[in-house]
Amino acid sequence: MSELKKTALSDVVSITYITRDNAEFRREGDFLSLRVTLPVGVGPDGEPTGGEKYYERIYLHRSFPYEHPYEYISVLDRDSAEIGIISDINDFPENIADMLKSELDRKYYAPVIDKILSVKERYGYSYWEVISDGRKLSFNMRDTFRNILKVTPEHVFLNDSDSNRYEIKDTEKLDRKSYKRIELYL
C-alpha cells in the first residue's frame, strides 16, 4: 500500500512575505517606497515574477484591521496588486517599524470617543455630540443600529452618514451617563 503523503496548504500556495531581509522601505517625499528582492518564479499568465524590484510608491493595507493592526500587513503597488505581506511590523528594525506604523496610522483614521455628551434621535437619524481627545465632535448617523459595528460586544465602531469612523475601545469603561446614551444601540 502506498503511503499517502499529507499535503499542507503551504506546499501548494506560498504567500510572499516581506521581511527585514528582503525589503528596504524608505520615505520618499511624504510616502514610502520599497526595494524588494523576491524569489524568481512564473506568474499566472506565464510572465516571470520575482527578482529585485523597486516601487516608488507603495500602499499598506491591514488584513485584520481590528485585531492585528500591525500584523499581516499587505503591501500593494499603485495598481493595488499585492507585492507581499508583512507578518509583523515589529520584526523590522525600530526606525523602519515606526515609519510603517505611522504610515498605517495616518491611513486608518477613527477618532476615539471618550465621552458621549448627547444622542438625539429625529426622524430616523441620530445626532451625536461626543468628546474625543479633548475636543467636541458632532456627527449624525443614519440607520443607527446598522452603522454601529461591534468588533467585540464592548469594542465598537460608529459609522456616520459621511462614512467617517469613530471608535469606542471599551463601552464598559465609558462613564455611566455616556454608557446610558449608547446602551440602547448595543
Added chain:
Amino acid sequence: MGERLALTSRLCRINSDVCADDVIVAFAYDLPREGYGTVDGFVAVTTDRVYVYEDDRLLADYNAADVTEYIFTNGVGCVFAECVADGVHVMLCRASMSHKDTISSIIWQLSRRLERGTYSYAYEEDTDVKCPTCGRRYPPGSHVCPHCTAKKGYFKRIWEIAKPYKMFIFCSVLLYIVSAALQLLPAYLNKIMIDDYIKAEGALELSKSADFIIGFVGVVLSLLGVNIITRAVGMLRGVTLIEAGTRMMVSLRSLVFGKIQQLSVAKISKRTAGELMNRVTDDTNQLQNFIMNDIGGFFEQILIFFAVSIIIIRYDWRLAALILIPVPLVLVANRLFHQYMHRIFHRQWVMNSRANTILHDIFSGIRVVKAFGMERREMERYDKATLDECNAQIKAETFFAKFSPPMSFLMGLGEFFLLFYVGTKILNKEMTLGDMQLFTTYVSIIYGPLRWLSNFPRRYERTMTSVVKIFDIIDEDVDVADKDNARELDIVGKIEFEDVSFGYDSGSNVLHNINLTVEPGDFVGIVGRSGVGKSTLINLVMRLYDVDDGTIKIDGVDIRDISQSSLRSQIGVVLQETFLFSGTVYENIAYAKPSATRDEVLAAAKLAGAHSFIMKMPDAYNTRVGERGHTLSGGERQRIAIARALLHDPRILILDEATASLDTETEKQIQDALQILSRNRTTLAIAHRLSTLRNATKLIVLDKGTVAEVGTHDELMRRRGIYYGLVMAQRQMSKMSR
C-alpha cells in the same frame, strides 16, 4: 462654487502675490497630516503654483509646471490628495470622508487638465452637498435636508398626497368628533335617570303619574338611541377609514414604488432589498394609519378631555382640582415609564431579530453547515442567541409585571379622592347619587385621552420617521434620467465609445479614456482579467449608469439623448446568473415581449435548445419556476434566458459570461444557439473561456481600465501581447486537465 470663491479670496488676502484670476481651484481640508485633531486648511492650485495652507500658514508650495500627476487616494475613514512634483510623491492634504466627493472630483479634473489642458467645474453642482442652513450634509443623492425641512414643509407635502382624499379625511375627523360627543352622553343620561327617577324623592308616589313614566321611558329610550347611534357612527367610521385608507395606501405605495423604479441601478443597489421593501410597505402603512386614524383620534381625545374638564370645573371647581391634581404626576410617570418600557422592549425586539437572523442564516446555508459537520456549533450559536433574547424578555416582562399595577393604581388614584370627596358631600346632602355616578364615569373617561395624548408624540415621531424615509426616496435625484427631448431611435447597431471614463465610486475610475467603435453586425468579444471593467463596459452601453466623462453613441446618437425605454427595448441581455421570476416557464420566456404569440414562444424555446427539456417536465410550459417553484439547473435556466433574449429580438445583444457556469457539452449547444441569435445584430460578449469567442469579428482586450489591444484572434496572437498570454495560459490549463 461658494467654497472655491471663498477660499480664493482668502488666499489672495493671505498671499498678496496671488491674483484671483489665476486660481484654477481651491479646496478645503480638515485633518492634520498625521495624528488626530482638526485643522482649517486648504489647497489652492493656480496657473503657476500649488499652495498648501494650514490655519493660514503656508505649509508647502510647488511649482505647477513640476507637477506631473495628481492622485486621489482612499484611506480608511479619511482621504488623501497627493501629487507627484519633480518626480517625488508628496501629500497635498488629508481630509475626513465628508470632503471625499469634492476632493476626488477636483483631483480628477486636475488630472484631466494635465492631460488635455481643460478644467470643468460641472462637478460643483453635485458636490454642493451641504445644507446651507445647518451645515449638515444631505442624505446621499438627495438635496433635501431632513434636519432643517420644517415640519410644516412635510405637512404640506403630506397634504398634497392626502388631498384627493380630503373628503374622506374630513368625514373621518367629523365622525371621530361625533363619537366623542356621544361618549359623554350616556353618563349624563344615567345621572338624570338616577336623580330624577330612581332616587327621586317620593319616586314611589311619582311613579304612578303618566309624566313620570313617559319621562323615565324617554330617558331609557334616549340611552338606547345613543347606543344605537354610537354603533352606527362606529360602523360608518370604520367603513370610511377602510375605504379611504386602502385607496390612499395604494397610491402612496405606487408613488414610492414608481420612484424606486425610476432610480438608476447605482442608487438602488446602495439600499438593500429589505430596506426598499420597508419603504414601500411599512412606512407607507405607518403614514396611512396616522392620517386615517391618529389625526381623527387626536381631535376626538382632545375634545373629550376639554369637554369633561369644562363640565367638571363648571360643576364644582374643587372637585375638578381633586381630579386634575394627579394629572401632571400621572403624565410624568406615564412618560418615564413608557420611555423605559420602549427601551427594554426595543432591546428585546433587537435580540429577537438577531436570533431570527441567525436562524435564517443557518437554514439558508444548511448544506454548508451539514457538509462541514458544524451542526453542534450552529446549535450553540442559536442557543446563545435565544438565551439572550430570553433574558431580555424576562427583564422586560418582569419590569412590566412589577410596574404596570402601580401605574394603574396611580392613574386610578383620582377616583379614590373623588369617592372620598363626593361621599362626604352626599352624606351632607350637598350632592346627589346621580352626580356621583356622573363624576366617576367622567373621571374614568378623562384619563383615557390623557394616556392617549401622552403617547401621541411617540406615534407622531414614528410617523415622521417614516415620512422622512419616504420623502428621502421621493426626493432622491434621478441620476439616469430621460431628457425632455429624448428620442425614440430605431437602432441599426453601431456603438462608439469616445473618451469614456467611469467609476462606481467617486475617486476610483474603473474605466479610463475608452475609445472604441463597434460596427453594426459585429460580434465583439471583450476579454481581460477579472475586475478589469468588462461588465462595467456593457452596463454603460445599457445605460444602467451614466458615464462620468466622454460619450457613448449608438448610430451616432449620444445614448443620453435616446429614451431609455427605446434604448433598452432594443438591447437583449443574457447574464451569467439568470434570474427567473416566480411564474411559469412560459411567462418567463415571454417576459421581454408580453405580446408574443404561443408559436413565437415555442419557436424561441426551440431555437434556444430549451424546448426539449421543458417538454420533459409534466407541466411543460406551465411549470412553475422561481421561488418555491420547480428547480431548474443552471444550464436550463440559461437556455430559458436565451429564449427570452431570442424572443425579444434585440438589435444589440449582450452576453455577459452567458455560458461560463455550464459544462462543455451544454455550453456547445448554447453556443450554437447564440451563434444563431447573434446573426445580423451587434453582439458584445464577455467570456473568460476564450474558446467561446472564436467566432468574434473583433476582440477587445481590457487592462487596468483601458483598452489594451484590439483585433481579431489571429492578429492578437501574432502580436504576442496580453491576449496571447491569456490564450497560452488557458491552453496550458486545458492540457493539464486532460
